[in-house]
Amino acid sequence: MTNPSSIIVDVLTGFLGAGKTSLVRRLAEAGALSGVAVLVNEYADIPVDQNLMGLSGLKAGTFADGCLCCATDGDLRASLLQLLENRASGKVPHFTRILIETSGIADPASLLATLVTDPMLRPRLRLGRVVTLVDLCHAPATLAEQPEAVAQIVAADVVLFTKSDMVDESAIEVARAMMCTINPIAILRECDPHSGLDPFDRHALETNEARSPIAPPAHAHRHGIAATVLRWPASVDWAVFASWLSLLLHRHGPNILRMKGTMTIAGEEQNGPVIIQSVRHIVHMPEHMAQSVANAGTEIVVIAREIDPALIRRSFETFLAQAERKIRPTENDLPQNHAAIA
């Protein structure tokens, strides 16, 4: 399980011109980034004052409310390590959270993989929320032409629509339908600059992880992407699930774009369900849900590309069913080896 004292890393992504920097500026002005280190790519229009501090490869400045803002040359791993070192040595103001604003043409999957697997970062950081901005004026064209834009939506926990005042209601509905097809896990909101909405505020905007049951995804295909829900009515033997999932990701990892849901692990029923999630072939460490839900079984949404989702569902159900018949747990077979998938 994750270290509760680790620093939460939130990620803000979205295609070029979607309004990422404007959102950061608005959050800073509203005081929502106090105690937060914002790491932005070098191409962004950094919303800090001109009193930048030289920090061994990082440029950084502070907002009036104590938010630290840094620019990186694109090597986010090195920048994060430098930031953590500077925090430990007191070279930068103390911060409790990091917000990474990605480049507009970035596929966030590689960043998320670094956060989850890097041996230097993994013990010190904990992945928070991925928020993706979608420019309603250009969404259909951007999604049709730019695979990075699709990848940004697939990775999202929250999708915020920007520039809603520049389109009519039908464009918003079209965009909503597209998002539900590409990522039925994500929560969708319009980003009204006057609303004061902080998409990283876990209390103000709860993601689907606290919902049960998970809403069924749209099944229409777009960009070769389709989703399904894996369901199992009882608790699941972790070794069985880990074996199946690891083989699925080994064989089809690049096309298993995203998994997210809840599972009750056999032998740990008293602790409630855990949140299971992966981006591409990288599986996050399972975490127990903050809020318990009544459903004690398993519900996991899988978003895949160029794979019939029914095949994934059938494979999951077949292996769990045959494991129940064939493989009997022994007394000491306890499901604590959560990292075994990695």
Added chain:
Amino acid sequence: MTASRQGAVRIRIANTAGELAAPSGVRLTAWRDRFQLTGPTGKRELATDLAGIWRAVDRLGRTMPDPLDEAFLECLRRRADE
């Protein structure tokens, strides 16, 4: 996790992953702090985790197991009925 508990988890993983490796003719056992895989020709390899297990199964086995392949799933069903 204690050493004995880690050992028990390794045995459990060996059993469950072994079911998926069996259609390829690969046998899987827990061996010390690793997994030992034995292919159909008797050739052996060691792996430290599940990702390593599947890479070794691909090298040792008659076929590369695909959990989305109907023939593979049918093979699992038959084994469960045995």
